[in-house]
Amino acid sequence: MDKKRRDFLKIAGISTLAGLGGPAVVDRLVNGTSPVGANAAREYDPDAQGETHKAGAGEHGEAAEGAKTRKRWGIVIDLRKFREDPELAEKAIKVCNYNHNVPHFTNKRHEVKWIWLTEFENAFPEHSQYHKDTKTLETEVLVLCNHCDSPPCVRACPTKATFKSPDGIVGMDYHRCIGCRFCMAACPYGSRSFNWRDPRAGLDMKKINRKFPTRMRGVVEKCNMCVERVGIGLQPACVEVCSESKAMIFGDLNDPNSEIRQVLKNNFTIQRKPSMGTHPSVFYIV
Amino acid sequence: MLEKALRGNKYYWMWLGFLGTFMAIGAICYVRQYNYGLGMTGMSRDVSWGLYISQFTYLVGVAAGGVMLVLPYYIHNYKEFGRITILGEFLAIASLVMCLMFIIVDLGQPIRAFNVMLHPTPHSMLFWDMLVLNGYLFLNLLCGWVILTAEHKEVPPPKWIYPFVYISIPFAISIHTVTAMLYCGLPGRHFWLSAIIAPRFLASAFAAGPSLIVVAALILKRISKFDAGKKAIDKMVTIILYAALTNAFFVCLEFFVAYYSNVPAHKAALNYLFFGITEHGVTYNNLVPFMYGFVILGVIAIALLSIPYTRKKNEFFLGLGCVLMFISLWLDKGVGFVLGGFVPNPLEQITEYYPTPNEIMITIAVWCTGFFILSILYKIAVKVEEDIHG
Numbered sequence: 001m002d003k004k005r006r007d008f009l010k011i012a013g014i015s016t017l018a019g020l021g022g023p024a025v026v027d028r029l030v031n032g033t034s035p036v037g038a039n040a041a042r043e044y045d046p047d048a049q050g051e052t053h054k055a056g057a058g059e060h061g062e063a064a065e066g067a068k069t070r071k072r073w074g075i076v077i078d079l080r081k082f083r084e085d086p087e088l089a090e091k092a093i094k095v096c097n098y099n100h101n102v103p104h105f106t107n108k109r110h111e112v113k114w115i116w117l118t119e120f121e122n123a124f125p126e127h128s129q130y131h132k133d134t135k136t137l138e139t140e141v142l143v144l145c146n147h148c149d150s151p152p153c154v155r156a157c158p159t160k161a162t163f164k165s166p167d168g169i170v171g172m173d174y175h176r177c178i179g180c181r182f183c184m185a186a187c188p189y190g191s192r193s194f195n196w197r198d199p200r201a202g203l204d205m206k207k208i209n210r211k212f213p214t215r216m217r218g219v220v221e222k223c224n225m226c227v228e229r230v231g232i233g234l235q236p237a238c239v240e241v242c243s244e245s246k247a248m249i250f251g252d253l254n255d256p257n258s259e260i261r262q263v264l265k266n267n268f269t270i271q272r273k274p275s276m277g278t279h280p281s282v283f284y285i286v
Numbered sequence: 287m288l289e290k291a292l293r294g295n296k297y298y299w300m301w302l303g304f305l306g307t308f309m310a311i312g313a314i315c316y317v318r319q320y321n322y323g324l325g326m327t328g329m330s331r332d333v334s335w336g337l338y339i340s341q342f343t344y345l346v347g348v349a350a351g352g353v354m355l356v357l358p359y360y361i362h363n364y365k366e367f368g369r370i371t372i373l374g375e376f377l378a379i380a381s382l383v384m385c386l387m388f389i390i391v392d393l394g395q396p397i398r399a400f401n402v403m404l405h406p407t408p409h410s411m412l413f414w415d416m417l418v419l420n421g422y423l424f425l426n427l428l429c430g431w432v433i434l435t436a437e438h439k440e441v442p443p444p445k446w447i448y449p450f451v452y453i454s455i456p457f458a459i460s461i462h463t464v465t466a467m468l469y470c471g472l473p474g475r476h477f478w479l480s481a482i483i484a485p486r487f488l489a490s491a492f493a494a495g496p497s498l499i500v501v502a503a504l505i506l507k508r509i510s511k512f513d514a515g516k517k518a519i520d521k522m523v524t525i526i527l528y529a530a531l532t533n534a535f536f537v538c539l540e541f542f543v544a545y546y547s548n549v550p551a552h553k554a555a556l557n558y559l560f561f562g563i564t565e566h567g568v569t570y571n572n573l574v575p576f577m578y579g580f581v582i583l584g585v586i587a588i589a590l591l592s593i594p595y596t597r598k599k600n601e602f603f604l605g606l607g608c609v610l611m612f613i614s615l616w617l618d619k620g621v622g623f624v625l626g627g628f629v630p631n632p633l634e635q636i637t638e639y640y641p642t643p644n645e646i647m648i649t650i651a652v653w654c655t656g657f658f659i660l661s662i663l664y665k666i667a668v669k670v671e672e673d674i675h676g
Contacts, residue, residue: 021460109330122633148322152473159401176402179394182412188474190632194334196325196392217323218394277475
């Protein structure tokens with residue numbers, strides 16, 4: 001009996017030692033970054049000083065201001081413009097669906113959505129008041145992935161199949177995703193879709209965009225902020241299609257002189273569920 | 287020792303044949319699902335986890351429940367549990383196999399499952415869950431087998447096995463804690479975002495696991511010479527009772543926090559689960575009967591296990607109490623907890639989930655596979671006991 005007890009104490013001692021290393025691990029868990037990711041960021045932007053990255057990631061990108069930092073892409077959606085031209089939103093959705101070969105299924109269980117319209121109260125459940133003005137009540141809101149600065153989906157993903165790029169875009173690797181759908185449970189905006197069946201069954205294969213891959217069944221997908229266009233200096237397709245009306249403004253949130261920063265400076269904007277601590281990159285002017 | 291599983295009477299083979307039939311049907315259903323995709327299930331964009339993950343969650347608890355035998359026996363030297371500790375260890379093995387199967391059938395790309403190890407991601411709770419579940423499976427296989435082999439040879443277990451036995455105790459706690467963390471660390475899922483989830487999971491696990499072991503012990507007593515002993519069973523019932531009452535207490539606390547604070551988001555899922563939600567003239571309440579079942583069966587089970595007559599004098603009522611306890615907690619955690627957490631969705635819309643027949647058959651088949659493994663393992667354990675004492 002005594003010997004057994006000694007064995008137990010040994011184990012308890014070792015476990016305690018392991019526990020002392022815990023805070024460092026917890027810190028990493030909370031930030032949702034791995035040393036690998038941090039290094040990648042550093043390599044990406046040779047101008048940046050290592051120190052500024054640390055600040056930039058945590059403080060909504062603002063602490064890094066002034067220093068030369070990496071870009072952080074963001075979008076402002078001006079709901080006033082969408083009220084003026086009700087067809088605009090449809091155009092944006094259509095061009096996105098075409099560009100990314102987003103399948104269309106009539107069965108609601110199988111639906112895949114990248115950008116879509118929803119009621120104001122569904123997009124902003126935290127902004128509920130007793131008597132809303134008629135304008136707000138009638139407003140339908142374009143919703144899409146928020147490309148959060150602190151994305152819960154990236155934290156949840158067990159394979160890094162969804163990841164945050166150094167430019168702030170939250171991307172997906174369709175070839176690494178195992179389809180566990182943990183990211184869908186983690187996203188507080190319901191922005192993620194799963195390919196419940198072969199997405200090609202929901203596409204007219206004669207009319208697909210051959211420049212963008214179709215996905216396979218069993219993987220998660222979502223808005224990628226047109227990373228394939230932004231990478232070659234273009235604007236996201238939805239932004240471009242409303243460029244005349246300036247209903248959507250795309251730009252670098254970390255550049256104080258960018259157009260998007262001027263718009264943010266001069267207008268009252270809101271974001272979806274700010275209390276979640278996700279720091280979205282998408283803003284709304286109501 | 288495996289050869290002991292190959293000899294049995296016709297009821298033994300009929301039972302295995304019965305389970306095997308469902309396993310075969312489930313295998314066909316899984317091939318269908320594999321070829322079509324998970325669209326063959328009732329899951330959707332809004333309710334993105336269904337029966338599979340809810341069964342997984344419940345069975346992690348059943349696996350962890352075995353520790354309620356291991357701990358008193360090895361730490362407190364409670365000798366009465368000597369014979370049935372092996373039942374707890376083998377139950378853990380069967381439950382964990384079911385857990386892993388439920389994860390695999392739920393994956394969209396099951397052949398990529400090893401990506402979790404290929405690209406280890408410490409900030410994902412699923413990564414840690416994979417580690418502790420496989421670790422606990424390994425520990426139980428090792429400890430169960432080594433100790434039973436020693437018993438078979440009528441020698442004391444080797445000394446080197448004890449560290450593994452002791453490690454298995456915190457591991458049992460960890461599997462259910464980490465499984466709770468899959469849920470309680472997600473922003474925007476208010477029903478799950480509660481620090482009491484892990485303790486609540488453990489409480490219900492320590493009632494559900496031992497309940498199944500008591501039922502198994504009562505059955506084994508009838509069909510074999512394996513007798514767990516009255517004292518051991520009575521002690522287990524005490525453990526079940528305390529654990530079940532703790533779980534009920536935790537559920538009440540969840541109700542208090544939600545309804546006294548009156549925060550709509552915190553009330554929403556409880557409203558949906560227990561009372562149904564009416565929106566735009568449509569009532570959504572397909573889980574309400576299950577939640578009523580959870581409460582009613584739970585009360586009956588607690589009564590049967592605490593009234594002296596039904597608990598000590600009548601084995602039928604004792605067994606019934608344990609079966610009802612197992613079902614009640616299954617309704618709570620194996621149905622309500624996971625499915626209820628998705629309603630309403632992050633945009634506060636309501637989508638209800640109805641599993642498809644194909645999905646239900648796969649679910650039944652995984653349960654049957656677990657019971658198949660459990661039957662074989664228990665058969666071996668019982669035969670070893672009989673050879674020594676019979």
